[in-house]
Amino acid sequence: LPQGGDSGGMIPEPLPKIMISICQALVDAGIFDAEAPPNHVLVNEYQPGQGIEPHRDGPIYAPRVAILSLGSQCRFDFVHNDPQRKLYGSLLLPRKGLLIFDGEAYTMYLHSVPQHLYDIVPGDTYNSASLISLTADTITAKQSASEEAGLLLRRQRRVSLTFRRVLHVVEPKDCGD
Numbered sequence: 454l455p456q457g458g459d460s461g462g463m464i465p466e467p468l469p470k471i472m473i474s475i476c477q478a479l480v481d482a483g484i485f486d487a488e489a490p491p492n493h494v495l496v497n498e499y500q501p502g503q504g505i506e507p508h509r510d511g512p513i514y515a516p517r518v519a520i521l522s523l524g525s526q527c528r529f530d531f532v533h534n535d536p537q538r539k540l541y542g543s544l545l546l547p548r549k550g551l552l553i554f555d556g557e558a559y560t561m562y563l564h565s566v567p568q569h570l571y572d573i574v575p576g577d578t579y580n581s582a583s584l585i586s587l588t589a590d591t592i593t594a595k596q597s598a599s600e601e602a603g604l605l606l607r608r609q610r611r612v613s614l615t616f617r618r619v620l621h622v623v624e625p626k627d628c629g630d
Contacts, residue, residue: 462621491616507563515618517555525609
């Protein structure tokens with residue numbers, strides 16, 4: 454669904470068959486209502502160290518999103534929507550993981566993927582000094598402040614499929630085409 458000009462909506466385009474199948478699976482699982490299935494899929498590719506700044510998806514979409522993360526895990530943050538952008542909460546979205554959020558998580562907070570080469574498991578304390586010993590693709594980290602061991606996972610190439618429902622779909626004739 455590309456933008457529909459000044460109409461405030463998006464112009465429909467057919468989804469590939471694989472995306473239609475995934476959208477139907479999301480409906481079958483009760484993640485989206487059968488009367489309002491996802492009609493928009495955004496595909497993004499991220500290389501190790503890349504992320505996305507804190508943002509909100511906006512009023513053009515219904516306030517529910519399902520994100521399928523392929524290829525690599527990543528840390529997913531929710532931050533307060535103010536100039537300080539204080540961290541509200543984080544989670545590790547695993548490889549092949551599905552993250553669904555709505556309600557206040559969608560409307561009141563910004564969400565982001567920090568630009569890191571590694572993700573800490575469990576419990577991320579990125580702002581603490583760490584003692585690190587390298588292994589092949591993972592790093593064992595000992596937090597110097599708490600002496601609690603954690604595991605750092607190296608990020609790989611990640612493809613994110615974001616499924617949403619566009620609220621206002623504009624037919625091409627409505628756009629003056």
